[in-house]
Each structure stands twice: as structure tokens, then as C-alpha cells.
Amino acid sequence: KKHGRLAYTNDDVTIFHELKKMYANSEMTLEKAVITVAKKFNLVQILDTPPNISTEKQTLILEPLEVQIKEIQSYIDAKFEERERQLISMAREIRALKKAQQQKKSFYKWLKTFFEK
Template sequence: GVQFTKKQGRLAYTNDDVTIFHELKRIYVHPEMTLEKAVITVAKKFNLVPDTPPNILTEKQTLSLEPLEVQMKDIQSYIDEKFEERERQLISMAREIRALKKAQQQKKSFYKWLKTFFEK
């Protein structure tokens, strides 16, 4: 959220900017401190909070998400297609198994009838 001024095409730093840089350097020296944490700490200390809340996407971020949304839709349609294909295969296999069991039962009942026929 910090804006720097330019003079003759070069960045011009104010005394406040230099103070902020020194504070950032002083905090970043600590081994457990990351650059991101140091920047956040300095921003809070000097009230350098950006104008827009962090959860609001900028136009550039929104544009970069559009290809990802297209990819997600493509992936979802691929998954749906494969799921339907697998479901059709499972239904077909279940029908085949049911038909085989029915045929096996009919075969058993025929042999049972035949056995009773010869026992008489």
C-alpha cells in the first residue's frame, strides 16, 4: 500500500521511507522472521495498511482465475463422464451376474427333476 514518488523518472524516497526501510531491515535480521512477517509487522507499526481488504480480489487476480475455472469445469466434466461410464459398466455386470445365477438355478432345478425322475 506504500506509494513512492518519482522525480525525473527515478524513485524519490522521503525521510519516512528511509525510516521504514531501516525498521524493516532491523526486524528482518532475526532468524525466525520471514520477509513477509517483517513487512506485515512494519506495516502495522507505521499504519501502512492497504486501502482494500485482503479478501477482495483485484481485477488482475480475477482475470488470472478465469483459466483455472475453465480447467476446473473441464476436469469436472471428465470426472462426470468417467463416473457415468463406470456406472454403466457396473449395471451391465450386475445384470450379467443376475442372469448367470438364474441360469445356474434353472440348471440345478433341472438336475433335481432328472434325479427324481430316475429314482422312481
Template sequence: MLRVITAEAAYTTEELADILGLSIATIRKYNFHFAKIGVQFTKKHGRLAYTNDDVTIFHELKKMYANSEMTLEKAVITVAKKFNLVQIPDTPPNISTEKQTLIIEPLEAQMKEIQSYIDAKI
């Protein structure tokens, strides 16, 4: 029997989960976090179709998340940077001092109220 091998395999979410030894829900959760930073995987006929490169990316994420104390979000960003999937700045954009003050002042007031409440209860 002749078997045609394509250069780029297309795996379903279920197949990717089997390959990586993860649940389908975990693959979907990983996908959600990738999507939050702008990484989209290929779709064929309305369903996700993962390539061999995608398998490598998910394998790296699985390994990194399991062997470190970083959050899933941080692991996804680290993997995305490693594979050049998106350009993510290392530092957040600068916020003017005036905007920082507008953000911080209400929070400081809330913290004082909470501290007063705690002190009163103790």
C-alpha cells in the first residue's frame, strides 16, 4: 500500500493532547493563553490544525511550565519569545507621573481604609 507523507502534518486538538500526554482541556487552556498575547494557530475547515512546529511549541511549554515556578502566563510569554511567535516588550510602556498618581492615590486611600478596619477588628 502506498502511503503519502506530507511535509507538514496537521493534528487535531485531540491528537495533540495524545501526543503530549495532556488533557484536551489543558490544550485549550494553553491555546487561550497564547491567544491572549496574539498567537493564533492554523485552522482548517473551522478546526484547529496543529503543525509539527506547533507540537514542538506546546511540548516546550509543557516542559517549562512543569519544571519551573513560573505562572502559566509567564511560561507562555517565555515560549512565545523563544520561538519568535510575537514581539513582546520586556518592560511595560512608560506611564507619566501624573497618570501614576491618579492611579495610585485611590488605591492608597483604599489600603488605609482596609488597614483601619483591620486595626479596629484586632
């Protein structure tokens, strides 16, 4: 920058023109044009494949994640067991209420037949 304005060298202008020419090609996306120009002018080293990470580094990265996954899984399992116990308890209560209601009805039927005689 000079006096608050951007200053470009002749090389910068050449690169911009090349980028504009590449992007003008209808099959060329802006990203592809930038990569092509960067490779052509050796601006950055672009890797086609990600860098190889050693097995030790992968292990160091994955171990904390595995611990977190196990903690989450045990939490989920505990919640499922708690929910299952609640559902079983509610089903038993409903069954007991239905049985009590049926017994009440049968008592009233018996009582009704008793007084009809």
C-alpha cells in the first residue's frame, strides 16, 4: 500500500490478466482458474492429495474422540434404560387400573343379578 492505496507490480497485473482470461472460458470456474494461474506462475504449492499424517498423530487425534463417543454412548444407553423402566412401570399401572375397573363392573353385575332375583 502506498498512501492508503493498493499498488500492483507489473507481474501482479499480468497475473490478473491471465486470471481474467482463464475465467472467461465458459468451462472454467473461478476456483479452477485461480488454481491454474497459481500453478502456472508458481505462486503457491498446491497439493492434489492431503498431506500424509503419521499413524501416531492419527492415534493422538482419535483417542480423545473415541473417549467422547464412549461417554455419549453410555449416556444414551442409560437414558434408554431409564425410559424403558418408566414405560414398563406405566404399562403395569395401566393394566392394574383396567383390572380394577373390570372387577368393579363384574361386582356391579353380580349385585344387579342378586337384586333381580
